[in-house]
Amino acid sequence: MNGVVLTARQIRYVNKAFWRNPASAFFTFAFPLMFLVIFTSLLGHFKIPLGGGRTINSSTYYVASMATFAVITACFNNIAVALTFQREAGILKRTNGTPLPSAAFLGARIVHALLVSVLLVAITAAFGRAFYSADIPTGFTLLRFLIMLVIGASAFCALGFAITAVIPNADASAVIVNAVILPLLFLSGIFIAFGSNTPQWILWIARIFPVRHFALAMQAGFLGTAFNWTDVLVVAAWGRLGCWWRSGTSAGSPAPREGHPYGRPVPACWAGLS
Numbered sequence: 001m002n003g004v005v006l007t008a009r010q011i012r013y014v015n016k017a018f019w020r021n022p023a024s025a026f027f028t029f030a031f032p033l034m035f036l037v038i039f040t041s042l043l044g045h046f047k048i049p050l051g052g053g054r055t056i057n058s059s060t061y062y063v064a065s066m067a068t069f070a071v072i073t074a075c076f077n078n079i080a081v082a083l084t085f086q087r088e089a090g091i092l093k094r095t096n097g098t099p100l101p102s103a104a105f106l107g108a109r110i111v112h113a114l115l116v117s118v119l120l121v122a123i124t125a126a127f128g129r130a131f132y133s134a135d136i137p138t139g140f141t142l143l144r145f146l147i148m149l150v151i152g153a154s155a156f157c158a159l160g161f162a163i164t165a166v167i168p169n170a171d172a173s174a175v176i177v178n179a180v181i182l183p184l185l186f187l188s189g190i191f192i193a194f195g196s197n198t199p200q201w202i203l204w205i206a207r208i209f210p211v212r213h214f215a216l217a218m219q220a221g222f223l224g225t226a227f228n229w230t231d232v233l234v235v236a237a238w239g240r241l242g243c244w245w246r247s248g249t250s251a252g253s254p255a256p257r258e259g260h261p262y263g264r265p266v267p268a269c270w271a272g273l274s
Contacts, residue, residue, distance in 0.1 A: 003101055003103060003104050006100060006101060006104040007103075007104040007107045007108050007111070010100065010104050010105060010107075010108035011108040011111050011112050013108070014108050014109060014112045015112055015115075018112065018116070024078075028073065028074060028078065028116065028120070029119075029120060029123065031069075031070075031073060032066040032067070032069055032070035032073070032120060032124050033066070033123070033124065033127055035062075035066055035069065035191075036062050036063065036066040036124070036127070036128070039058075039062050039066075039191065040058065040059045040062055040132070043058060044058070045057055045058055045059055046058050048061050048193045048195075049195065049196070050223065050225055056223055057132075058193070059128075059132040059134070060128070060132060060133070060134045060135070060222070060223065061193055061219075061223065063124065063125070063127075063128030063132055063134040063222055064134075064215075064218055064219040064221075064222035064223055065189075065190045065191070065193075065215065065219075066124055067120070067121045067124045067125060067128075067218055067222070068190060068211075068214060068215045068218045068219075069185065069190055070117070070120035070121060070124055071117040071120065071121065071149065071152060071153055071156065071214075071218075072156055072181065072185070072211065072214075074113055074116045074117045074120055074153075075113045075114075075117060075152075075153045075154075075156035075157045075160060076156040076157070076159055076160040076163075076177070076181060077160070077177050077178070077181060078113065078160070079109060079113055079157055079160035079161065080160040080161075080163050080164055080167070080173060080177045081173045081174055081177060083109075083160070083161065083164050084164050084167045084169075084170050084173040085170045085173065087164065088169055088170040089170075106161070109157065110153075110154060110157045110158075113153060113157050114150065114153045114154065114157075117149065117153045118149065121149060125222070128222075134222060135222060135223070135224065136222075137221035137222065141220070141221055141224075141227075142221065144217075144220070144221070144227050145217075145218070145220070145221030147232065148214070148217035148218060148220075148221075148231070148232055148235075149218070151232055151235055151236050151239070152210075152214045152217070152218075152235050154239055155210060155214075155235045155236060155238055155239025155240075155242065156210075156214075156239070157239075158239040158240070158242035158243045158246070159210075159238065159239065159241075159242040160242075161242060161243075161246045162241075162242035162243075162245040162246040163176070163177065163180060164246070165245065165246060181211075184209050184211045185211060187202055187205050187206055187209075187211075187212075188206045188209065188211040188212035188215055189206065189212065189215060190211065190215060194206075209238070210234060210235045210238040210239075213230075213231035213232075213234040213235050214231070214235050216228065216231050217231045217232060217235070
């Protein structure tokens with residue numbers, strides 16, 4: 001059986017597992033819409049400058065921001081937490097002893113996260129169009145938007161794989177993941193739009209990490225701002241860094257803990273990311 005068929009079957013399994021956890025699935029889809037309504041209700045409707053004398057309504061800005069937030073949550077947060085729990089339960093170690101190729105196992109995770117991301121963005125865009133009159137990407141803008149969506153989702157999946165290397169146990173997974181991503185979301189203009197009075201140190205930090213670049217490319221589709229291929233390259237570079245980090249640290253994972261029935265699995269499947 002070839003790898004494509006095995007990957008397709010694994011995607012089917014991952015999808016079933018995802019929807020059979022209704023609480024997790026619900027909040028994955030509900031959080032972006034909840035934050036969109038909360039921010040637009042609490043902060044009110046005001047104008048956000050885009051440069052060149054052009055402004056947009058804050059509600060339209062938050063539609064683009066929450067679409068970005070949805071993708072990051074589905075790809076980075078969910079994958080990091082889920083894989084940590086599977087690692088601690090010994091599932092990854094047992095999977096590594098089956099005929100299932102590592103590339104199929106990890107590829108299914110990435111493809112499923114990408115499909116969920118596309119669905120999340122579509123729901124957020126439809127919600128924004130219906131209630132906030134947000135623009136929907138079309139034509140060549142839509143093509144560039146989809147390219148950024150695929151590259152961004154894949155990159156954050158790779159970073160989600162990578163961060164599991166520093167998560168010591170399942171109980172710490174959500175804490176560490178949120179401790180990493182939440183400050184970056186605030187420092188990248190996701191929850192609070194940047195303005196002329198934004199401190200330079202915040203802008204400097206935002207330019208380093210991929211969240212801001214991903215957000216700018218996503219905003220180009222919704223807000224009609226300039227699309228910069230440099231943002232795509234930066235996000236892709238961070239994704240590649242995540243692949244390298246995970247494959248480079250898997251061999252040096254900590255030894256099994258005393259009393260742990262499966263130890264700390266170190267599946268060679270991480271090499272499938274390299």
